[in-house]
Amino acid sequence: MAAELQLKELAQRKVLLAPGHRLCAGCGAPIVAKMVLLAASDYPVVAASPTGCLEVSTCISDYTAWEIPWIHSAFENAAATLAGVETMYRALKKKGKIDKEIKFIAIAGDGGTYDIGIQSLSGAMERGHDLLYVCYDNGAYMNTGIQRSGATPLGADTTTSPAGSVIPGKTQRRKDLTKIMAAHNITYTAQASPSHWSDLLKKVSKAVSMKGPKFINVITPCHRGWRARVEDTILLARLAVQTCYWPLYEVENGITRVTYKPREKKPIEEFLKLQGRFKHLFAPENEWIIKQFQEDIDREWERLLKEESLYA
Amino acid sequence: MARVMAVTGNEAVAEAFRQINPDVCAAYPITPQTELMQRFAAFAANGKVDTEIILVESEHSAMSACIGAATAGGRVATATCGPGLALMWEMLFVASGMRLPIVMAVVNRSLSAPINIHCDHADAMGARDSGWVQLWSENAQEAYDNTIQAFRIAEHVDVRLPALVCMDGFIIGHSITRIEFLEDELVKGFTGEYTPLNPLLDIDNPKSFGPLVLTDQYHEYKYAQHEVMWTKVRDVVLGVAAEFEKVSGRRYGLFESYRLDDAEIALVILNSAAGTAKDVVDSFRERGVKAGLLKPRLFRPFPYAEVAQALGGLKAVAVLDRADSFGGYGPVFTEVCSALYPLAKRPAVINKIYGLGGRDFLPQHAERVLKELEEIAQTGRVSVIKEYIGVRE
Amino acid sequence: MSARGYSELPVGPVILDAGNSRLLKTGAWRTINRPVFKEENCSQCLLCWLFCPDMAVRVEDGKVVGFDYEYCKGCGVCAQECPGKKGQKAIAMEEEKK
Numbered sequence: 001m002a003a004e005l006q007l008k009e010l011a012q013r014k015v016l017l018a019p020g021h022r023l024c025a026g027c028g029a030p031i032v033a034k035m036v037l038l039a040a041s042d043y044p045v046v047a048a049s050p051t052g053c054l055e056v057s058t059c060i061s062d063y064t065a066w067e068i069p070w071i072h073s074a075f076e077n078a079a080a081t082l083a084g085v086e087t088m089y090r091a092l093k094k095k096g097k098i099d100k101e102i103k104f105i106a107i108a109g110d111g112g113t114y115d116i117g118i119q120s121l122s123g124a125m126e127r128g129h130d131l132l133y134v135c136y137d138n139g140a141y142m143n144t145g146i147q148r149s150g151a152t153p154l155g156a157d158t159t160t161s162p163a164g165s166v167i168p169g170k171t172q173r174r175k176d177l178t179k180i181m182a183a184h185n186i187t188y189t190a191q192a193s194p195s196h197w198s199d200l201l202k203k204v205s206k207a208v209s210m211k212g213p214k215f216i217n218v219i220t221p222c223h224r225g226w227r228a229r230v231e232d233t234i235l236l237a238r239l240a241v242q243t244c245y246w247p248l249y250e251v252e253n254g255i256t257r258v259t260y261k262p263r264e265k266k267p268i269e270e271f272l273k274l275q276g277r278f279k280h281l282f283a284p285e286n287e288w289i290i291k292q293f294q295e296d297i298d299r300e301w302e303r304l305l306k307e308e309s310l311y312a
Numbered sequence: 313m314a315r316v317m318a319v320t321g322n323e324a325v326a327e328a329f330r331q332i333n334p335d336v337c338a339a340y341p342i343t344p345q346t347e348l349m350q351r352f353a354a355f356a357a358n359g360k361v362d363t364e365i366i367l368v369e370s371e372h373s374a375m376s377a378c379i380g381a382a383t384a385g386g387r388v389a390t391a392t393c394g395p396g397l398a399l400m401w402e403m404l405f406v407a408s409g410m411r412l413p414i415v416m417a418v419v420n421r422s423l424s425a426p427i428n429i430h431c432d433h434a435d436a437m438g439a440r441d442s443g444w445v446q447l448w449s450e451n452a453q454e455a456y457d458n459t460i461q462a463f464r465i466a467e468h469v470d471v472r473l474p475a476l477v478c479m480d481g482f483i484i485g486h487s488i489t490r491i492e493f494l495e496d497e498l499v500k501g502f503t504g505e506y507t508p509l510n511p512l513l514d515i516d517n518p519k520s521f522g523p524l525v526l527t528d529q530y531h532e533y534k535y536a537q538h539e540v541m542w543t544k545v546r547d548v549v550l551g552v553a554a555e556f557e558k559v560s561g562r563r564y565g566l567f568e569s570y571r572l573d574d575a576e577i578a579l580v581i582l583n584s585a586a587g588t589a590k591d592v593v594d595s596f597r598e599r600g601v602k603a604g605l606l607k608p609r610l611f612r613p614f615p616y617a618e619v620a621q622a623l624g625g626l627k628a629v630a631v632l633d634r635a636d637s638f639g640g641y642g643p644v645f646t647e648v649c650s651a652l653y654p655l656a657k658r659p660a661v662i663n664k665i666y667g668l669g670g671r672d673f674l675p676q677h678a679e680r681v682l683k684e685l686e687e688i689a690q691t692g693r694v695s696v697i698k699e700y701i702g703v704r705e
Numbered sequence: 706m707s708a709r710g711y712s713e714l715p716v717g718p719v720i721l722d723a724g725n726s727r728l729l730k731t732g733a734w735r736t737i738n739r740p741v742f743k744e745e746n747c748s749q750c751l752l753c754w755l756f757c758p759d760m761a762v763r764v765e766d767g768k769v770v771g772f773d774y775e776y777c778k779g780c781g782v783c784a785q786e787c788p789g790k791k792g793q794k795a796i797a798m799e800e801e802k803k
Contacts, residue, residue: 026780084380
């Protein structure tokens with residue numbers, strides 16, 4: 001396992017995502033991408049992104065923010081595209097045309113991962129490609145203007161699940177993609193948050209050092225979509241962890257370990273109240289949604305702790 | 313020394329793939345292409361090729377993986393048909409837009425609904441506008457020869473575009489016929505080493521592929537594709553064919569002209585049905601009717617000037633399409649008419665749609681069309697421009 | 706805007722000059738506030754450097770020395786997350802001088 005990454009040491013390294021990208025001020029995506037690239041920078045890395053905020057904003061012809069080889073081909077296929085790259089790498093290495101040890105990382109939003117890209121992702125993971133797939137989950141199709149996705153939480157007001165007088169925002173729960181990925185019995189699955197940066201860096205660093213398919217799901221606040229204050233990006237990620245909305249854990253070769261347990265689990269309202277997308281939930285007629293939200297979190301957190309205890 | 317064998321069309325193309333030994337193949341099973349990749353997977357399993365095969369979970373991912381692999385910097389091949397090609401549709405444009413010389417065998421199959429696994433050309437005609445070079449093959453021998461040439465065409469420095477090679481599903485794909493295979497070394501020498509232009513895996517020179525290209529450049533990128541297709545591919549196809557003739561003794565052009573030199577009437581028809589039609593043309597010739605046939609080989613880019621020259625002096629031409637553009641004319645008919653339109657004097661042209669979903673194309677179908685052409689040639693009158701043949705009332 | 710003709714473009718869209726987004730000075734996006742570094746309150750935890758979405762925190766010899774206003778979009782994440790020293794933040798968001 002890789003040694004703990006120190007910021008003093010990391011700050012000496014070149015950040016492999018250059019400034020000048022066109023992502024919004026305060027966007028969580030470049031923070032996550034930057035951390036992922038820093039943690040992986042012991043190796044040469046080739047990255048892929050599907051269509052999405054990160055993709056369109058980091059590479060608009062004639063400019064790119066990527067300091068490493070990077071490919072985008074379409075929206076639903078980052079995993080298949082990178083699987084093709086990784087396979088060509090193995091083919092050329094076998095033929096002696098490449099000698100370097102290269103690592104492959106996809107950095108993709110939740111729309112391209114949970115929904116339209118899940119088939120491609122599932123296939124690539126099942127086939128055992130040696131790559132790390134990082135999802136920066138901001139819980140909606142932000143690039144097209146905040147439409148609900150399979151990652152959008154219950155009750156959220158989005159432009160296609162607007163909170164109206166009859167329908168109070170999204171009426172379905174989000175799907176638990178991390179669990180789905182763990183069910184692929186891949187080498188490594190984890191959930192991380194940029195607020196808990198040391199944990200995130202450690203997970204990425206561990207994942208890239210391992211052979212086989214790896215998946216890390218990273219909560220990535222989007223103040224535009226979450227209707228939150230620009231400066232609260234990291235704060236919101238932290239609250240997601242402290243409320244156990246976004247538990248930090250890893251599943252390594254089938255063994256689950258919770259990597260952060262809040263001393264005191266904060267009520268979900270603390271996370272919800274800073275976000276305009278949940279404002280309507282605080283109206284008396286919608287209180288049941290917050291109750292439901294909290295029950296879901298409590299149940300899932302208990303389940304996760306139980307799962308961990310199986311291996312303790 | 314050529315090896316003469318009896319194999320299916322699928323086996324013939326798989327053999328071409330074996331001899332070329334691409335770096336990566338990504339494919340998904342679909343009838344009637346399945347046999348081709350099965351055969352190729354067996355070559356890999358038995359060490360006959362060192363290709364890395366990616367057995368993806370869909371054709372969309374097959375083409376996506378091919379795009380990733382080709383961008384990475386190596387030789388890439390795949391195969392599909394019918395609905396599989398339709399599922400790839402989005403990625404076909406990405407492959408050509410990114411100028412990746414991927415070679416794909418298309419074992420032509422109809423599109424649903426109703427679901428049908430048999431041959432027609434709706435699949436490849438649907439991919440007509442996707443920027444891929446298209447070569448069509450009458451039989452297994454042509455499919456084998458076209459596949460070998462396709463790599464050279466696609467990878468040519470003046471081209472750098474993906475190419476697909478069509479053969480009729482089941483009719484050719486699954487039928488066993490006599491094939492002359494070239495020696496392995498000959499094929500290896502003919503296709504040569506592939507040198508990628510900007511390999512993504514060149515880690516010391518990092519490049520970003522697939523940028524967002526806006527109104528200031530998109531038009532120019534598309535023009536560049538047009539220019540290659542419009543002005544370069546034709547000559548490369550002919551040049552590669554000339555070289556291929558030297559090693560194989562088999563001659564290829566942009567299309568095959570069959571008894572066309574002094575013809576007054578002719579059929580234009582793609583792929584396997586051309587074989588049936590040629591026999592019928594012969595029988596008309598025996599009766600003293602000046603009949604001929606034109607079988608397109610290169611459908612994209614379409615050789616308009618050459619087709620116009622070949623057909624311009626005729627009295628009547630029937631274009632037979634194994635695909636329909638509902639509410640429009642058949643796709644080959646539209647091209648032939650576009651080719652002939654600039655001529656001051658041109659033949660009357662009619663369009664017949666035949667053989668959808670694997671319906672047999674029979675000699676009597678060709679006979680009926682040729683008889684109709686004889687009448688049009690005499691009277692100069694066309695009563696129906698577009699018509700289905702062999703439909704039960 | 707690129708005024709290059711079609712024949713000057715690469716064969717297939719690709720950017721050959723890695724990291725050339727540096728030429729795009731996103732500092733012009735700042736409208737209201739800019740971060741100001743107060744060195745005396747800085748514990749050199751480097752969190753501002755890590756959390757900055759725009760790589761606009763200047764670090765020299767492992768130490769924060771200020772901001773790169775050519776790229777800073779003024780989001781204020783750095784100031785929000787700055788733990789400072791003795792209750793005093795080392796980053797303050799101050800009104801952008803026009």
